[in-house]
Amino acid sequence: MNKRRSFLQQLGMLSAGFVVAPSLISCDSGNTTTAETAATSQEPTNGGAGGKSAANDVIKTVGLQLYTLREVLPNDVKGGIAKVAQAGYQDVETYGYSKQGGYWGLQPQAFKELLDDNGLISSSGHYDFGQYMTDGNTDAVKAYIEAGNTVGHTYITVPYLGEPVRSNAEDYKAIADKLNKAGEMCKEAGLKLAYHNHNFEFDKFGDTTGYEILLSETDQSLVSFEADLYWFVRAGKEPTAMFKQYPNRFVMWHVKDMDKNSPELNTEVGNGSINYNEIFDQAKVSGVDRVFVEQENFAANMDPYQSIGQSYRFVKNTLMA
Template identity: 65%
Template sequence: MSKRRQFLQQLGLLSAGLALSPSLLACESSSSSQSAASAGAAVAGGAAASGRGVLKEIGLQLYTLRDYLPKDPKGVIAKVAQAGYQDVETYGYSPTGGYWGLSPKEFKELLKANKLVSTSGHYEFGQYMKDGNLDIVKRYIEAGTTVGHQYITVPYLDGAVRRSADDYKRIAEKTNKAAELCKTANLKLAYHNHAFEFEAYGNTTGYDILLQETDPALVSFEADLYWVVRAGRKPADLFRQHQGRFVMWHVKDMDKTSPDLNTEIGTGSINYQEIFGQAKLAGVHRIFVEQENFAASKDPFQSIRQSRDYVKNTLL
């Protein structure tokens, strides 16, 4: 996690410089509640049946392969396709470096050659959340439109911008504004969580504020299920409270002996069969496998295939 935070912070510094460039101007339900019980029964009629009714394609968050992708993007993307994935979620784009040295058009062509799509991308919003300058968001929209995204996704918030409930209200306001801009390009904005959003501010949390103060017609959420569980929350509770807003999921498992580590889907401590039984309630239609670390003895490409096979054969 610390590596990811450092990476995003470094990218944020890059984005800050670009934002000043003229080129950017171009553009628990109660057991006594019969209704809640009925709702639960309706979606829990079998995880497999629910998953198959909602989810078809399995994606991979490419951050999983961050140690390999910058060195050989073409080879890595080919291996992702060979592992059985149909969709990829990007990370690390910059207007100068593109996607690991590939322009948006070149990356789109690479995806097409491997029969892949990219419906979502993680883009650094750190500087925008500080200064509100939408120029960098315009560049993300340009790139995402070329690649074929449906979602421009906020991946992480720096600690400096999220110290209070009022900070989260300001974040929600800026998120709405960026989402309005995305809408003009037929895109949607999504927000990806970690665990820090669940920290309490009085009788609320940062995540509660974001869910309540962003416009459901404009802003969607990508539920990182590992981080929801790590924060001590139950995904099903969120899905019931905010039905239909969690259009994307990050699916990564928690190591049984070291909860701060990830492991292959189906081998950890998260009950994914139960969670996938709530797919319709959540509103999910895109899932991305992600794994931020691997056992020393595990080949990462074997790992992503193992996780994909478990999702395909057991959860969908």
């Protein structure tokens, strides 16, 4: 995790005109604050009326954050995307795009054609906003909007904030201002902007947190939030309480489970300690309409494609049944 964090810090020095390796942007964090007490056992709960999951009425697609396959996808993007579709997914969330390198060597139109050939969409992509957050230069944002519209995104998503830009409450207010401006750019282009959390956003600054500042200082019509539920729990936050406190703000979820014995590790959805039955029961309050499975690491000898298939089946057949 620390290795990836250093990668992301390097990205803050790069603009969209430089090649950025796809493996450099995703959803992990080097922050090691734990909150195992926020994780609960995976006990089944009754979903909606008559046993039907409340999530089934509001969640449009079950997707995969492609960072999950960062060790295999760059070597065979076409074969990997085909296997994602075969596992049952309808949607993929990209990461690591650069203007020169595209998506794993495919320029946006070619990547869109690959998705089409496999019956997939990509409703969101994670893009490096490090330079923009540092100096406000919008060139990279414009490049992401162009690529996102070609691929067919609904959301351009900010995946991470480098440490130098988030050291105090005033920094977070400045970030919120930049998010609003980027959100306006996306809106003018027919897209939406979203922000993806880790757990560092929940560090306290007096009587508030960075995340509270972002939620309160951003315009709801311009900036949405992608709730990484694993990082909510690692930060000691109860996801359903967050949904009730900020209804309709969390339009996307990252669904990844917490290993029961090692909370800093992930496991297949349904095998860990996070009570996803309870969380999916509150989907309507959240405002979510799409979810992305993600897994940062695999058990020894676990085939990544077997893993993503197992997680998909649990989400679709248990959490949304």
